[in-house]
Amino acid sequence: MDDKEIEKYVEDLYKELDGKISKEELRKIFNIWLSYNYSPEKVKEKILQKYKPGRILKIGEIKEEMKNINTVGKILTIKLTEKDGRRTYSGIIGDETGTIPFTTSREMPFKKGDVVRITNGYSGYFKDKLRLYIQQNSGVEKLDNYKIERVQTVPSKYTIDKIEGKSRNIETKMRILYAEERETNGKKRVSGIAGDNTGTIPFTAWNKKLEEGKSYIVKGAYAREFKGKIYLTIDENTEILELNEDVPVNEKIITLQEAIKSGIATGWFEGIFLEVSDDSGLIARCPVCRKILKGTECPEHGKVTPINDVIGKATFDDGTASGKVIFLRNEMESILQKNFEEILKMVVSTPGIPVIKEELEKRILLKPYRILGKLSVKDQNFFNITIFEIKPIGNKELSELKERLMGMV
Numbered sequence: 063m064d065d066k067e068i069e070k071y072v073e074d075l076y077k078e079l080d081g082k083i084s085k086e087e088l089r090k091i092f093n094i095w096l097s098y099n100y101s102p103e104k105v106k107e108k109i110l111q112k113y114k115p116g117r118i119l120k121i122g123e124i125k126e127e128m129k130n131i132n133t134v135g136k137i138l139t140i141k142l143t144e145k146d147g148r149r150t151y152s153g154i155i156g157d158e159t160g161t162i163p164f165t166t167s168r169e170m171p172f173k174k175g176d177v178v179r180i181t182n183g184y185s186g187y188f189k190d191k192l193r194l195y196i197q198q199n200s201g202v203e204k205l206d207n208y209k210i211e212r213v214q215t216v217p218s219k220y221t222i223d224k225i226e227g228k229s230r231n232i233e234t235k236m237r238i239l240y241a242e243e244r245e246t247n248g249k250k251r252v253s254g255i256a257g258d259n260t261g262t263i264p265f266t267a268w269n270k271k272l273e274e275g276k277s278y279i280v281k282g283a284y285a286r287e288f289k290g291k292i293y294l295t296i297d298e299n300t301e302i303l304e305l306n307e308d309v310p311v312n313e314k315i316i317t318l319q320e321a322i323k324s325g326i327a328t329g330w331f332e333g334i335f336l337e338v339s340d341d342s343g344l345i346a347r348c349p350v351c352r353k354i355l356k357g358t359e360c361p362e363h364g365k366v367t368p369i370n371d372v373i374g375k376a377t378f379d380d381g382t383a384s385g386k387v388i389f390l391r392n393e394m395e396s397i398l399q400k401n402f403e404e405i406l407k408m409v410v411s412t413p414g415i416p417v418i419k420e421e422l423e424k425r426i427l428l429k430p431y432r433i434l435g436k437l438s439v440k441d442q443n444f445f446n447i448t449i450f451e452i453k454p455i456g457n458k459e460l461s462e463l464k465e466r467l468m469g470m471v
């Protein structure tokens with residue numbers, strides 16, 4: 063800990079104690095406590111407890127092993143359990159700085175939403191959780207005119223593989239592997255795939271800026287489950303911060319068979335392209351919903367001026383299963399090594415020839431690739447794979463792939 067950091071604490075303490083103790087004195091006391099190997103946060107508390115007893119702590123300020131805790135919080139949950147004639151109240155209280163579980167054998171005639179002042183409590187860890195204990199001689203009083211509007215709940219940390227459909231208030235570090243921005247009813251929506259070194263997850267973010275390739279820490283997201291797959295939702299209340307360093311992403315290859323069996327929506331697969339479909343080429347989309355149109359009529363939006371787009375379809379096989387792969391514009395541009403304008407030009411200059419299909423064949427047919435894709439399984443034997451990333455694979459992986467493919471024959 064350097065002098066600059068210490069100075070920040072000294073400054074805080076000086077203000078907190080209304081200048082009653084000089085900065086010089088505070089600096090001295092601070093350094094003495096530090097020399098006993100206490101953390102600076104703990105030292106700050108010890109000094110405050112000593113020189114400002116009886117002060118009201120914010121819930122977020124309650125740390126381990128504190129005594130004489132005075133605090134005000136809103137009851138978020140409360141329940142009474144009776145065992146062998148002993149009545150115990152437990153629940154969670156919080157304020158705008160955090161929440162803490164409480165336990166007491168004292169009568170607590172309160173209900174959810176009540177704001178209470180607690181005096182002379184103490185804190186400690188039980189089952190890995192910091193708790194507030196209210197004693198028989200603690201004071202507990204309901205405050206009728208004290209409002210706590212917003213309670214800050216502390217998010218729980220997750221790695222991507224641990225996120226379940228019912229996970230709430232998620233904190234996770236992730237890298238955006240694929241992102242696509244849309245606008246729905248005037249709200250900006252980014253959806254895509256995020257990953258860390260434990261796995262990948264599809265996400266949707268509302269009115270947030272998340273860029274492909276960048277890494278973020280996300281606080282307060284939640285998950286939902288749809289058809290057995292887990293999705294991460296980032297809404298306006300979710301806090302996101304861009305990280306300076308890349309979150310490492312696991313590119314562990316799974317087989318299509320494993321993915322289908324375990325219901326994994328997205329993953330890295332290695333295989334070869336067996337066939338390019340005839341319907342690879344230019345398409346027209348509804349400008350509103352992006353549905354692929356036959357003419358200028360959208361089933362949902364009526365007569366529209368369609369926008370041009372390009373799509374590629376091919377059969378992908380990894381030796382365990384095969385599926386129909388769909389290349390969207392970005393991937394088509396990168397495989398054909400042409401931007402969309404150049405692709406359009408190419409089509410116009412070769413009338414009557416399925417030039418996009420032929421170009422695609424030239425580049426991918428029977429060639430080994432590693433893809434990051436999302437499966438949408440229609441049934442066990444037929445599924446689509448939307449590709450987000452595609453790259454040729456190296457020799458080592460190639461021999462493993464060959465083995466798998468040979469095994470299939």
Ligand SMILES: [Zn+2]
Nearest residue numbers: 348351360363
């Ligand atoms: Zn439409």
